[in-house]
Amino acid sequence: MANVAKYDRADVIKKAMLLFWEKGFNGTSTRDLQQAVDLRPGSIYSAFGSKEGLFKEALRCYSANTYALLQEKIQQQGSPLSGLQAFIHCVVVSNRSSAPSDMCMLVKAVAELTDSNPELLQESQILMKKGELSFTRVLQEAQSQGELSSNADPQSLAKYIQVQLIGLRTYLRTSNDVVAVEQLIENTFQMLKAPH
Amino acid sequence: MANVAKYDRADVIKKAMLLFWEKGFNGTSTRDLQQAVDLRPGSIYSAFGSKEGLFKEALRCYSANTYALLQEKIQQQGSPLSGLQAFIHCVVVSNRSSAPSDMCMLVKAVAELTDSNPELLQESQILMKKGELSFTRVLQEAQSQGELSSNADPQSLAKYIQVQLIGLRTYLRTSNDVVAVEQLIENTFQMLKAPH
């Protein structure tokens, strides 16, 4: 039985993810995808079922990559809170030129999607929630290491961080004001690190 | 010369704005628009030139409505800073059920648009900048009335407010957590009102 896939599934998903991230769900045609991924329609539809199916995989790929970057930055910095700050600076500022879009792919998804794609909207919301949860865990770790005040509430701070991250990235998209955004990141973490 | 418009231009723009706000630029077809606005293609194209032309008018309409709401809330509250807080609470929380989308139409626009619609992207960015400028002026007024500390910087605080507003609205879209969002609005303004 010839069941050897000729193509690398993970690679296909990554290429699709980069295109969807850049152009959005409605803005990306199946022909754009076929070209980016170098597969004919039949192969794509047998592997992913539909454009929606491929987009869902792309969302998960984006989310996993982002989580991996957070862990990497925490390792590099050697501390949870500094790692989180480095992660945010990286995602918002440093990676801007290499990324397909200034904005978070999940934010672009919840901005664009409506009730006509309920599954994709829900998936995006779930992945955002998971992102918040990983921030909560980082903050809990920071707290147990004494990097964060013991009377801080990691869960509501995680929500705050999420709001800042969404806000900063989107603000940068509208203003191009890198200096102001770097200042705002600095302020946010000075607040967090202060005994408060 | 029969140059009496049979339709109310402002009303047409408003109806188009509500539809574009809900479904986005790519997500709204010209037939959706024709139906919402009750005009045939020829009339729309002679009045606005293209789908892009109508979208640009819709963006300006949205922006003007939002500015009017800010002024209204400042009047109602009788003070700039409380007015700004009331405005943000209104836009983020109270108006949520009546609005076509949880999110800011300008944020949805900059999220969705790419280089294939450079004029629309630029217009969205300009209107966001104008929004920030009106926040700056409100904060300057608050400062001159002693509601805001005299060593605060209205210009960078306006950027901060803009980040919060974008972040909070989008966060609500992803989480539905109204309680947390109201708490974050409260915190933001306690910080601003404190002598700091």
Next chain:
DNA sequence: TTTGATTTTGAGCAGTTGTTCAAGTTAAAA
């Protein structure tokens, strides 16, 4: 080498897209 299930291919379908334009309608001016 032959077999046969699995995968890949790409022409093509039915529906939708943004837009045009000739024909018809309107109402003020002559």
Next chain:
DNA sequence: TTTTAACTTGAACAACTGCTCAAAATCAAA
């Protein structure tokens, strides 16, 4: 009443959409 110029109408166009499926290609097992 007739003229005239602006406005409205809606059928139609060419391009594009997501997707299907019969035919061809592939390769492990017999």
